[in-house]
Amino acid sequence: MKLIRVENYEEMSSKAAELVEQQILGNDHSVLGLATGSTPLGLYENLIQGVKERGISYRNIHTVNLDEYRGLAGTHPNSYRYFMNKKLFGHIDIDLENTHIPDGKAKSVEAECERYEALIHEIGPPDLQILGMGMNGHIGFNEPGTKEESVTHCVSLDPSTRNSNARFFSDRDEVPTHAITMGIESILKSKQILVLVSGKNKAQAVKRLLAGRVSEEFPASFLWKHNRVTLIVDKEAYSLVAANEE
Numbered sequence: 665m666k667l668i669r670v671e672n673y674e675e676m677s678s679k680a681a682e683l684v685e686q687q688i689l690g691n692d693h694s695v696l697g698l699a700t701g702s703t704p705l706g707l708y709e710n711l712i713q714g715v716k717e718r719g720i721s722y723r724n725i726h727t728v729n730l731d732e733y734r735g736l737a738g739t740h741p742n743s744y745r746y747f748m749n750k751k752l753f754g755h756i757d758i759d760l761e762n763t764h765i766p767d768g769k770a771k772s773v774e775a776e777c778e779r780y781e782a783l784i785h786e787i788g789p790p791d792l793q794i795l796g797m798g799m800n801g802h803i804g805f806n807e808p809g810t811k812e813e814s815v816t817h818c819v820s821l822d823p824s825t826r827n828s829n830a831r832f833f834s835d836r837d838e839v840p841t842h843a844i845t846m847g848i849e850s851i852l853k854s855k856q857i858l859v860l861v862s863g864k865n866k867a868q869a870v871k872r873l874l875a876g877r878v879s880e881e882f883p884a885s886f887l888w889k890h891n892r893v894t895l896i897v898d899k900e901a902y903s904l905v906a907a908n909e910e
């Protein structure tokens with residue numbers, strides 16, 4: 665795992681954008697794996713700037729998102745489809761037809777998971793997958809206990825994840841109880857993975873990740889099984905590791 669230590673959220677976001685744009689400049693037909701949550705927001709702002717100021721084009725780019733809440737339509741303001749359209753896709757020259765996110769409203773969740781997993785393979789595993797990390801080490805919505813062999817599946821969300829994501833909803837009870845997520849195996853198929861972690865509330869998780877012990881109990885630790893992972897971590901998120909080094 666390649667570690668890039670940066671000062672703060674802004675630096676993490678611009679460094680990440682630099683790496684994403686490098687990928688696009690190297691191959692303008694790249695497949696990007698995208699994430700939601702607060703962490704990649706700064707990255708997306710930088711990517712939007714890249715279109716306006718650096719002439720980056722997404723015309724031939726395809727994207728696959730990691731996950732979607734079960735039960736929310738793409739028009740729901742808390743759905744990840746809505747988030748992606750608002751925060752990124754609506755501001756860049758991407759063809760929306762080339763952007764993929766599981767359908768939270770699909771009638772049959774099993775069929776939707778199968779369709780989505782097949783789609784990832786059809787358009788190719790992402791050349792570059794962006795990941796955030798939950799405080800309990802979840803990646804996508806792969807909660808502790810998820811098997812390494814997991815592909816796209818429906819999960820019951822951990823109470824801690826629902827609590828933490830409640831900040832996006834007007835009421836905690838509105839946070840969906842289930843989600844569709846790419847599995848650990850689906851994520852590890854990506855050619856390259858870029859993990860972004862920022863802030864004090866992730867310091868414990870960064871410490872656990874960098875301890876290097878691979879365990880189902882901490883899903884992000886499976887990233888040690890991939891040979892092209894870059895972790896960009898800011899000072900606060902790295903603080904507990906730094907304290908140990910002193």
Ligand SMILES: N[C@@H]1[C@@H](O)[C@H](O)[C@@H](COP(=O)(O)O)O[C@@H]1O
Nearest residue numbers: 700701702703796797798804805
């Ligand atoms: N499903 C998403 C993840 O893809 C995200 O990486 C994580 C961290 O969120 P945040 O970046 O807001 O801390 O939790 C959410 O539940």
